[in-house]
Amino acid sequence: xxxxxxxxxxxxxxxxxxxxxxxxxxxxxxxxxxxxxxxxxxxxxxxxxxxxxxxxxxxxxxxxxxxxxxxxxxxxxxxxxxxxxxxxxxxxxxxxxxxxxxxxxxx
Amino acid sequence: xxxxxxxxxxxxxxxxxxxxxxxxxxxxxxxxxxxxxxxxxxxxxxxxxxxxxxxxxxxxxxxxxxxxxxxxxxxxxxxxxxxxxxxxxxxxxxxxxxxxxxxxxxxxxxxxxxxxxxxxxxxxxxxxxxxxxxxxxxxxxxxxxxxxxxxxxxxxxxxxxxxxxxxxxxxxxxxxxxxxxxxxxxxxxxxxxxxxxxxxxxxxxxxxxxxxxxxxxxxxxxxxxxxxxxxxxxxxxxxxxxxxxxxxxxxxxxxxxxxxxxxxxxxxxxxxxxxxxxxxxxxxxxxxxxxxxxxxxxxxxxxxxxxxxxxxxxxxxxxxxxxxxxxxxxxxxxxxxxxxxxxxxxxxxxxxxxxxxxxxxxxxxxxxxxxxxxxxxxxxxxxxxxxxxxxxx
Numbered sequence: 001x002x003x004x005x006x007x008x009x010x011x012x013x014x015x016x017x018x019x020x021x022x023x024x025x026x027x028x029x030x031x032x033x034x035x036x037x038x039x040x041x042x043x044x045x046x047x048x049x050x051x052x053x054x055x056x057x058x059x060x061x062x063x064x065x066x067x068x069x070x071x072x073x074x075x076x077x078x079x080x081x082x083x084x085x086x087x088x089x090x091x092x093x094x095x096x097x098x099x100x101x102x103x104x105x106x107x
Numbered sequence: 108x109x110x111x112x113x114x115x116x117x118x119x120x121x122x123x124x125x126x127x128x129x130x131x132x133x134x135x136x137x138x139x140x141x142x143x144x145x146x147x148x149x150x151x152x153x154x155x156x157x158x159x160x161x162x163x164x165x166x167x168x169x170x171x172x173x174x175x176x177x178x179x180x181x182x183x184x185x186x187x188x189x190x191x192x193x194x195x196x197x198x199x200x201x202x203x204x205x206x207x208x209x210x211x212x213x214x215x216x217x218x219x220x221x222x223x224x225x226x227x228x229x230x231x232x233x234x235x236x237x238x239x240x241x242x243x244x245x246x247x248x249x250x251x252x253x254x255x256x257x258x259x260x261x262x263x264x265x266x267x268x269x270x271x272x273x274x275x276x277x278x279x280x281x282x283x284x285x286x287x288x289x290x291x292x293x294x295x296x297x298x299x300x301x302x303x304x305x306x307x308x309x310x311x312x313x314x315x316x317x318x319x320x321x322x323x324x325x326x327x328x329x330x331x332x333x334x335x336x337x338x339x340x341x342x343x344x345x346x347x348x349x350x351x352x353x354x355x356x357x358x359x360x361x362x363x364x365x366x367x368x369x370x371x372x373x374x375x376x377x378x379x380x381x382x383x384x385x386x387x388x389x390x391x392x393x394x395x396x397x398x399x400x401x402x403x404x405x406x407x408x409x410x411x412x413x414x415x416x417x418x419x420x421x422x423x424x425x426x427x428x429x430x431x432x433x434x435x436x437x438x439x440x441x442x443x444x445x446x447x448x449x450x451x452x453x454x455x456x457x458x459x460x461x462x463x464x465x466x467x468x469x470x471x472x473x474x475x476x477x478x479x480x481x482x483x484x485x486x487x488x489x490x491x492x493x494x495x496x497x498x499x500x
Contacts, residue, residue, distance in 0.1 A: 046151070052482040054489070063481035064430060064437075066401065079125065079404065080148070082170055 004028060004097040010036070015060075017041050017051035022101050026088055027051035029071055031058055037071035038088035038099055045081040108208045108376070108415060109134040112197050113179075114187045114352075115213030116140025117149070118400065119381025121168055122407035123211045124179050130411050136179040137205060139197065141186030141214075144236055145169070150400055152239040153264035154432050158271060159243065163236060187214070190356040192374045209414050211407075212353070212364055212372070212379035216346035216398065221256070223317045229324040230340045233261060242341065246272055251338035253277070254327045256315055258285035260431045262343030263298065267433040270307050277308045277335050279315060279327065281344075290440065291449045291466065294476055297457060301434045304460075348383045348396065361385070363396045369419030370410035378410040389424040391443035392495040399429040426474070426491045436460050439481065441488040442474030450476050454483050463487055471497035 002021045010016055010030045018026040018041075025041035027050045035058065041051050048064035058071045067081035074084040089100040111127060113120045116138050124136055140146075147166040155161045174181075182199070189198035190210060197205045218232035231242045245251060246269055253269045255262045258280035269276045280299075287295040302309040314330040318340070327335045348363040359365040359373040363385035370378045370386055381403040387394045397406075405423075412420035426442040444450075448466040455462030455478075463477040463484050471492040477484035 046148075047155075049481070052485070054485045061485075063485050065404075079122070080168065082173075 002099045002101070004099050007036075007092050007095050007097055010097055013055060015051045015053070015055060017049060018099060022099070025049070025051075026099060026101060027053075027060075028090060028097065028099065029055055029060060031055065031071070033057070035071075036090050036092060036097060038090040039069065039071060039074050040085040040088075042085075043067065043069075043081065044076065044083040044085050050085070108132075110207045111136050111209040111211060111414065112205055112207035113138045113211040113213055114190075114197060115211075115215055115381070115383075116142065116144075116146055116181065116183060117213070117215055117381070117403070118146060118168060119213040119215065119403035119407060120211070121146040122404055123213055123380055123411060124177050126407040126411035127415075128177055129408070130415055132411075132415060134208075136177070137207065138179050138181050139185070139187050139199065139205070140181065140183040142235055142237070143184040145174075145181065145183070147236055149234070152236065153233055153261055154268060156239055157233075157243050157246070157265065157268045159247070163240075166236070187352050190353055190358065190377070192357050192377060195376075208376065210377045211410060211414065212358070212377065212383060213381050213403075213407075214349040214352065214383055216348045216382040216396075218342065218346050219344050221315065221342055221344070223315075224324070224340065224342065226322075227318055227320055227324045228322055229320070229338060230318070230342065232342050233265060234346070242339070245339050246274065249338075250274060252336055253339045253341065254279060254335050254337040255341045255343060256327070257281075257343035257345070258299070258302070258309060258311070259289075259343055259345065260286070260429075260433075262341070263301070263433045264431060265341050265343060266302065266307055267305075270305055270434070277310065277337075278302055279313055279329065279335070280309065280311045281314050283312045285309075285311065288446075289444065290476060291444050291447075293449045294464075297478075298438075301436060301460070305434050346382070346398065348385075350383065367419050368422050369413040370406065370422075371413050371419045375417070376414070378414045380406045380410045384410075386422070388427065388443075389422055390426050390491075390493045392493070393443060397427050399427055401428045424493055426488060428488065436478050437481065438476070438478055439484045439488075440474065440476045441484070442466070442472075442491050443494060444474045444476075445494070448474070453487070455480055465491075468494065468497040473497050 027041040052063040053060040068077040074087040146168040224230040284295040317328040319326040364379035366386040409422040428441040431438045450464035452464045461479040463480040465472040466474040475487040
């Protein structure tokens, strides 16, 4: 488990890229609806950082080719991405954003 | 409409098949592709694929599951040579005639060549997977001296990849400032600086007059009289739309297939998409072909709606977008840069090659450019104003 930041450092509509203490970079999102999600940061299509993407509801649009991923499942919802990204558990406790990186297979 | 033939089996063609099924078309779909390959992604051909970091399999644009769902017939390895709208037939190079109710033209474009280089081994253009395989093999054969003709996006990406392979690279550009028409003068100069940042020799304002070499190229002759020794030459001087097969078909041809904004051609039941389609663009206000990956990916939906409904569908007024990766810098551009406009940096700085900037007309942002700033770029991109609205404001 990793303490990423304080929740006020990740306001709604924002995202952050976590590179320390994780096997591969993870993207954390705080949606406008108040949910916090974590997925693999590297797009499953080509080399782009999803934490740089456009957040729309509980979906993120890849900043390079506009593939959409569902933050809840990691599944792509349109081309060009063909494969899901992994999701990771994230929680907010005592004002801190905690990340539990999963090592499982993609959703 | 019971059958549709999509001519062209690259991104635009595949997107058309997807759009046909997404719009509920249940009839027969036939796709004609000149290349033997199923649709693959072209952008990596000048980057990771050329360098050897990824294999051909990773370029596949779709997977067996999706092909099964799409239920299209793929006729690969044979191009179309004719379209007869009255008879509703598409003729293939082997003589076969396909009867079809609707046609989607998606044959894209072909790289321009230099006639003086005809027949010389070692001279390449780069468009297809086979082109990339041939060039890659030669870039890995010893330590060739590479001359790239044209400092546009393809030329710059090839130069960057060859440089990363440790090769000696020279880039020759006819214009004084590369990419000035696409990016403006200041950003064009910056694109030029990316080459010199990495010690790649860029010669601007210099035309190519000819080549030396008997069967294989040995040098490139410049207009100023100098000769650049070369083992491998890559010509990246733009493309011409692949319209030859449509001559005499009744489809209006003028730098591509002339279309209305809904991708309809002059012939009912025939639409065009991707690099070949010259449509009025509701965002830029220009009637020009758009050679971008994103356009090939997205335009098919409009074209297919037009084809299936018989009336021209309205395209989304989104800014044309493309990207280029070179020398470790990701360049992204959205919108059309008007002649004479220069970018205003809104975040980051040019010297660090990490910034986002906008081009403005009458105070309204009509285009955005960024180097290594994808997050802000995507925000700026969504705030752009269609050029016509900007002029009118």
